[in-house]
Amino acid sequence: MSTIVLLALTGLGLGALYFLIASGLSLIFGLADVLNFAHGLFLAAGAYATWWASGRMPLVAAVVVGTLAGTVFAVAVELLLIRPLYARPIQQVLVTVGLAAAGVALLQGVAGADPVTFPKPGWLSDTTEVLGAAVPNDRFLLIAAALAVLAALLVFLRRTRYGLIVRAGVEDRAMVTALGIDVRRAFTLVFAIGGAAAALAGALAGLYFGSVTPGLGGSLLIFAFIVVVIGGMGSVTGSAAAAVLVGLVQQFANYYAAAGVGEASTVLLLAAVLLVRPGGLARRVA
Amino acid sequence: MTSLLAVRGLHVRLGGSHILQGVDLDVPATGVTALLGRNGAGKTTTLRAILGLVPCTGSVVFAGEELVGRPTYAVVQRGLGYAPEDRGVFSALTVAENLRLAERDRNPRYDRVFALFPELRKRAAQPAGTLSGGQQQMVAIARALLNDNRMLLVDEPTKGLAPKLVTQVAEVLARAAETVPILLVEQNLGLVRRLLAESAVDPDGAGRVAVIGQGRVVHTGGLPDTPERLRVLLGVGAAGA
Numbered sequence: 001m002s003t004i005v006l007l008a009l010t011g012l013g014l015g016a017l018y019f020l021i022a023s024g025l026s027l028i029f030g031l032a033d034v035l036n037f038a039h040g041l042f043l044a045a046g047a048y049a050t051w052w053a054s055g056r057m058p059l060v061a062a063v064v065v066g067t068l069a070g071t072v073f074a075v076a077v078e079l080l081l082i083r084p085l086y087a088r089p090i091q092q093v094l095v096t097v098g099l100a101a102a103g104v105a106l107l108q109g110v111a112g113a114d115p116v117t118f119p120k121p122g123w124l125s126d127t128t129e130v131l132g133a134a135v136p137n138d139r140f141l142l143i144a145a146a147l148a149v150l151a152a153l154l155v156f157l158r159r160t161r162y163g164l165i166v167r168a169g170v171e172d173r174a175m176v177t178a179l180g181i182d183v184r185r186a187f188t189l190v191f192a193i194g195g196a197a198a199a200l201a202g203a204l205a206g207l208y209f210g211s212v213t214p215g216l217g218g219s220l221l222i223f224a225f226i227v228v229v230i231g232g233m234g235s236v237t238g239s240a241a242a243a244v245l246v247g248l249v250q251q252f253a254n255y256y257a258a259a260g261v262g263e264a265s266t267v268l269l270l271a272a273v274l275l276v277r278p279g280g281l282a283r284r285v286a
Numbered sequence: 287m288t289s290l291l292a293v294r295g296l297h298v299r300l301g302g303s304h305i306l307q308g309v310d311l312d313v314p315a316t317g318v319t320a321l322l323g324r325n326g327a328g329k330t331t332t333l334r335a336i337l338g339l340v341p342c343t344g345s346v347v348f349a350g351e352e353l354v355g356r357p358t359y360a361v362v363q364r365g366l367g368y369a370p371e372d373r374g375v376f377s378a379l380t381v382a383e384n385l386r387l388a389e390r391d392r393n394p395r396y397d398r399v400f401a402l403f404p405e406l407r408k409r410a411a412q413p414a415g416t417l418s419g420g421q422q423q424m425v426a427i428a429r430a431l432l433n434d435n436r437m438l439l440v441d442e443p444t445k446g447l448a449p450k451l452v453t454q455v456a457e458v459l460a461r462a463a464e465t466v467p468i469l470l471v472e473q474n475l476g477l478v479r480r481l482l483a484e485s486a487v488d489p490d491g492a493g494r495v496a497v498i499g500q501g502r503v504v505h506t507g508g509l510p511d512t513p514e515r516l517r518v519l520l521g522v523g524a525a526g527a
Contacts, residue, residue, distance in 0.1 A: 161386075168376045168387050174339055175374040179388045179429065180362035 002133035007251050009130065013139035013208065015247025016146030020201035021224035022231065022239040023153060024194020030170040030234020032187045033089065034082055037096040039198055039224070040217025041103040042077075046070035046199020047212040048107060051116050059121060063203045070199020071192050078191035083184070100218065107214035115211035124207060138208045145204055146243075149197055153236050162189055170234040223250075226266050230273045231280050238282025245269065290315040290437060290467060291336070296344035298328075298335050305331045306342070307501035313437065314494075318463045320478045320509070321471045323498035324520050329471040330371050332498065333439045337361050337368055349436060363390065367430030371441040371471070375422045377415025381406055384414050388429035399428045402458050420451035427455070431462060438462065441471045452477060460484045475516070479509055 025039050050066030057065070081099065085092040124141065127134040157163035165186045169176045176183045198217075205220065206212045227246050231238030246266050254262030273281065289312035298306040306328050313319045323329045335342040338358040346353040353361050362368065376384055385399070385406070400407045403424045409417065414425055423443055430438050443459065444452040456477050459468060463481070472478050482494050497505040497519045510516040 164379070164383055164387050168379060168383075171376050171378055172374060174358075175370065175376070176387070177358040178337060178339065178362060178368045178370065178374065180359050180390045180433075181387070182357070182359045 001131065003255075005131045005133035006135055007255055008248065009133075009135045009139045009143075011248035011251030012244060013142040013247070014251060015243040015245075016142040017201050017205055017208070017220065018223050018227045018246055019146045019240055019243035020149060020197045020204070021220055022227040022243055023149065023236050024190070024197045025221075025224055026228045026231065026234055026239045027166065027170075027190045027236065028194050029228065031166055031173070031183075031190050032082075032086070033173075035093050035096070036194070037093065037221070038077060038099040038103065039096075039194065040219075040221035041100050042070045042074050042195045042198035043202035043205070043217035043220065044103065044107055044212070044214060045073045045195075045202070047202030047206045047216065048111060048116070049199070050203035050206060051118060051212065054119055059119070063200070066203040067196050067199045070202065071196040074191045074195020074198075075188060077195075078188050082191070083187075086184075104214045104218065111214065113214065115213045117211045118206040118209075120207060120210055142204055142208060145200060146240075149200070150236070150240050153193070156193075157236065162186060166190060223266060226270050229280060230270055232282035233280060235280065235282035238280055241281055288315065289313055290349060291469065292345075292347045293332070293336065294345040294347075296332065296335055296342055296346065298331050298340055298342045300331075300340060305501055306335060308344070309335075309498065309501070310503055311496050312506075313467060313469050316463075316467055318459070318468045318470055318481045318494065320482065320495050321469060321498065322473075322475075322478070322495060322520065327498045328501050329498055330441055333368070333370075333441055333469070333471060336439065337366065365434075365436035367433060367435035367438045367466075369423075369426040369430045369438070369440045369443060371445065373419075373422045373426040375414045375417070375425050377413065379414055380411050381414055381417070381425055382410040384425050385428060385432060388432050390433045394432045395434065396432070399431055402431065402461065403428055420447050420454075423447065423451075423455060424458075427458060427462075435466055438466055438468045440468055442473060443470075444472065444474050444477060456480060475509075482509060 021039065021043060025036060028034050028036050046066040046069060049069035050062050053062035053065040077099065081095050082092060085095060124138050125136060127136050128140065157167055165176060165181055165183065169183050169186055173183055202212070202217065205216060223246060227239055227242045230246065231242035246269065249269050250262035250266050253265040254260070291313040293309055293311040296306050296309040309328070309332055311332070321329050321332065331340060334340045336346050336353065338353065338356055338361045342354060344354060348364055348366065351364065353364070376387070379387070405421065406424055406428055409421065414422060417425065427440070427443065440459065443455050447455065452474065459470070460481055462468065470478070470481070495507060495509045496503050499520070505519045510519060
């Protein structure tokens with residue numbers, strides 16, 4: 001029983017990381033039709049900025065700095081690289097792929113290819129007993145952060161005018177402009193939101209794994225893409241459900257089958273969902 | 287007759303085909319102007335080009351301002367309300383959210399909208415995707431009437447509607463036309479005839495019809511008197527067919 005509890009909470013923690021990356025990815029794709037391969041770089045920007053700041057200020061402040069850095073970076077990418085190419089989707093994808101490769105290389109050049117270690121505060125490595133299982137506290141931090149971001153996103157999408165524009169734009173962007181709304185401002189906004197969530201994921205991944213490498217964003221991005229497709233392109237609640245599913249499947253398969261089977265089984269899960277529901281789990285944005 | 291909207295030499299090329307080949311069109315500042323033509327003639331494309339939803343060349347002057355080259359949202363903000371052919375209703379949004387999204391003016395005219403469509407008030411919390419076709423058309427027209435637009439572009443509002451609903455839509459358009467000019471694309475000639483008669487500033491709707499054929503306006507003036515003449519203009523069932 002305690003093993004199952006530990007595996008479940010670890011899987012949920014992993015799913016929380018996936019959700020933080022996938023929610024922004026999904027909104028950006030759903031609204032702006034941008035397949036953002038540079039999303040992992042937003043994560044890396046957040047992680048390295050947090051690492052840089054953690055030596056200079058309290059950890060919480062460092063995470064805030066990291067999140068802000070990812071947000072600013074994502075907005076800059078949208079305004080300078082993505083925006084001029086909205087009429088040319090293939091070039092747009094190439095730009096995000098190129099940016100991801102160049103960004104990782106740049107990080108390696110500046111911070112080195114070796115992992116940089118994150119300071120892990122004592123309270124985060126301590127364990128809390130849940131149903132007989134000693135669960136490290138970092139899992140709870142990840143889950144709480146993802147729940148907070150999910151709640152904030154839902155409030156934004158359901159209660160604000162820009163949230164309304166995003167939900168409508170995911171369905172029919174041209175009609176939104178035909179109502180007199182400059183939908184491109186919403187594009188910049190979803191990049192900011194996606195960048196912030198991914199950067200927070202980067203900071204939390206650093207705390208969780210104890211270290212980060214320049215390539216961390218890229219490897220997590222693969223699972224985030226799987227989550228986005230399973231959840232339904234453009235749906236935040238779908239991403240949340242799919243992230244939980246993928247995190248749990250991966251964790252349990254890795255433990256009960258063999259190490260590495262978890263990663264493969266997420267792809268099987270993806271195939272199964274696509275066979276049964278080609279549009280993904282969700283039909284609505286929020 | 288001074289026109290509020292003047293289209294000159296409008297060309298649209300999409301996917302290798304030359305859809306509009308120099309459309310000239312004038313829409314006066316009052317009443318209903320009907321744009322007729324058979325399927326594929328370019329009626330919808332003309333409306334979409336005016337709104338900047340498809341790339342075009344030529345000139346579209348609205349209230350003295352050139353619109354070609356402006357982004358769609360800026361065109362609409364000049365005071366053009368649009369109810370598209372497929373209704374363009376956001377199915378995952380509720381009726382109230384569809385209307386709220388369309389609010390542009392400081393004081394949106396919900397009084398006017400709910401006076402014309404009392405049903406929409408009752409269905410405010412219902413997702414628009416679960417509405418009937420007629421109700422969705424009401425939402426589409428309501429969104430255009432919510433703001434004090436200077437002109438409405440309405441594309442086939444009665445397409446696929448039951449006869450009773452067609453009558454209702456006609457009444458709404460006739461009432462709306464009392465305050466705002468409407469450029470109407472419609473296949474239902476009975477409806478066009480009725481609207482032209484009701485909104486006639488000049489008797490028998492002279493000058494209120496433009497017929498598009500093969501990417502050009504081939505007839506302007508009144509609605510032709512005989513069905514045969516109209517069929518020839520529309521290029522359907524021409525003599526002997």
